Amino acid sequence: xxxxxxxxxxxxxxxxxxxxxxxxxxxxxxxxxxxxxxxxxxxxxxxxxxxxxxxxxxxxxxxxxxxxxxxxxxxxxxxxxxxxxxxxxxxxxxxxxxxxxxxxxxxxxxxxxxxxxxxxxxxxxxxxxxxxxxxxxxxxxxxxxxxxxxxxxxxxxxxxxxxxxxxxxxxxxxxxxxxxxxxxxxxxxxxxxxxxxxxxxxxxxxxxxxxxxxxxxxxxxxxxxxxxxxxxxxxxxxxxxxxxxxxxxxxxxxxxxxxxxxxxxxxxxxxxxxxxxxxxxxxxxxxxxxxxxxxxxxxxxxxxxxxxxxxxxxxxxxxxxxxxxxxxxxxxxxxxxxxxxxxxxxxxxxxxxxxxxxxxxxxxxxxxxxxxxxxxxxxxxxxxxxxxxxxxxxxxxxxxxxxxxxxxxxxxxx
DNA sequence: AAACCTTCCAACCGCTATCTG
DNA sequence: ACAGATAGCGGTTGGAAGGTT
Numbered sequence: 001x002x003x004x005x006x007x008x009x010x011x012x013x014x015x016x017x018x019x020x021x022x023x024x025x026x027x028x029x030x031x032x033x034x035x036x037x038x039x040x041x042x043x044x045x046x047x048x049x050x051x052x053x054x055x056x057x058x059x060x061x062x063x064x065x066x067x068x069x070x071x072x073x074x075x076x077x078x079x080x081x082x083x084x085x086x087x088x089x090x091x092x093x094x095x096x097x098x099x100x101x102x103x104x105x106x107x108x109x110x111x112x113x114x115x116x117x118x119x120x121x122x123x124x125x126x127x128x129x130x131x132x133x134x135x136x137x138x139x140x141x142x143x144x145x146x147x148x149x150x151x152x153x154x155x156x157x158x159x160x161x162x163x164x165x166x167x168x169x170x171x172x173x174x175x176x177x178x179x180x181x182x183x184x185x186x187x188x189x190x191x192x193x194x195x196x197x198x199x200x201x202x203x204x205x206x207x208x209x210x211x212x213x214x215x216x217x218x219x220x221x222x223x224x225x226x227x228x229x230x231x232x233x234x235x236x237x238x239x240x241x242x243x244x245x246x247x248x249x250x251x252x253x254x255x256x257x258x259x260x261x262x263x264x265x266x267x268x269x270x271x272x273x274x275x276x277x278x279x280x281x282x283x284x285x286x287x288x289x290x291x292x293x294x295x296x297x298x299x300x301x302x303x304x305x306x307x308x309x310x311x312x313x314x315x316x317x318x319x320x321x322x323x324x325x326x327x328x329x330x331x332x333x334x335x336x337x338x339x340x341x342x343x344x345x346x347x348x349x350x351x352x353x354x355x356x357x358x359x360x361x362x363x364x365x366x367x368x369x370x371x372x373x374x375x376x377x378x379x380x381x382x383x384x385x386x387x388x389x390x391x392x393x394x395x396x397x398x399x400x401x402x403x404x405x406x407x408x409x410x411x412x413x414x
Numbered sequence: 415a416a417a418c419c420t421t422c423c424a425a426c427c428g429c430t431a432t433c434t435g
Numbered sequence: 436a437c438a439g440a441t442a443g444c445g446g447t448t449g450g451a452a453g454g455t456t
Contacts, residue, residue: 077449078424100441116442117425152444163444168423 075109079118083108087115087123121164128160132169140166141174145188 090106096119099112108115121127132140136158143154149170151163158166178185184194 076426078451098441113441114425120443121424149445164424167445172422 073109074103074111074114076111076114079122083110084118084123087119091119091123121162124162126160127162132161132173136161137169137174140170141178141188144170144174 086106086108087102090102094105099116102108102112102115103110106115110118139157140154143150143157147153149167151167151170155161155163155166175185178188182191183189184191187194189197
């Protein structure tokens, strides 16, 4: 009883039916076997807060860490209500930390890692157990469009949801939903637009063999590989945005540094041969990847949004943060097409406009809300800047084509 | 009713980063 | 510096539940 009194009302609301079920099952079993109830450990002193999350770098076992468990002899598979009750009781009285010792102390024949996952993904009191709301759905879609399958980052933006929840919801619902709507779940572009863009790539099968590339199964595989590549490119940005200590201005500076040291060399070395860019409706889209590669996976890569932000906003033309008038109007690609039965084609993208002040606020608020910079700043690009950039790359492309015609004019047949 | 198929998600796997002795 | 451990993460899978034939 003392255990229950230490739970918050919301946690109580979640757990009471669960515990009732546990006790009923145990009671029913005890009637059959004449065994007594399990005795839940009752804490001697209430925790100061619930859940008492472990402090970072907290030293739990100063004498060295024993092996987690005997992997061969621990139970696996679905958790029973009794096991859940033991974890809950243990955490309520001891708090979070050193999952290695939890199975032994809680009386469980489970691996510590399994206990941790059970707690993290299911038993945590702050978790929601109801369906995803349309708002959460939009949030997932928008974040996935921006940062890809970084489930833990996305989950952090959705209180009460775990990365596993988000991942499962994406894989079972959202991916199919987008596909049905004619939208590629990786690039978040309409398939029709992808077909069009693939067809524009020089040296691509479209000129000789039509769009066969996109008609066979290899296309899907290529897109997934491209997604992986995109995530590698984006990593420095995630690292930066995850660093909550950064001042907004510092963040901007680091964006520039990352761009110079990593993104630009990467981009120009890999994408110089025959990249394609398009600028429509003021939102610049481009694809990069070596068309001379035998890997169709690298032919089309949606660029990391921060690249756009950095290239066009934080670079030469980026005004001081005090001078918002010079910030071009932001074009934000929202995800409202989800609630629209019609398939958005080229007109998609300009669903919400951010003005200069909003962009500035976004940048200035990045310390508290860092992914906002990604989402909004990423789309800052004027069509003129995009056009000049496109021209520069196309010129570079032509130059490369003249130098390496034997590579770039290969006839691709996947 | 039975067999088969599809969907869904909890749990696991394997990897990397980080910590400790 | 190194080995051995955990935490955290994204990808994958097993099997229960529901639907279809």
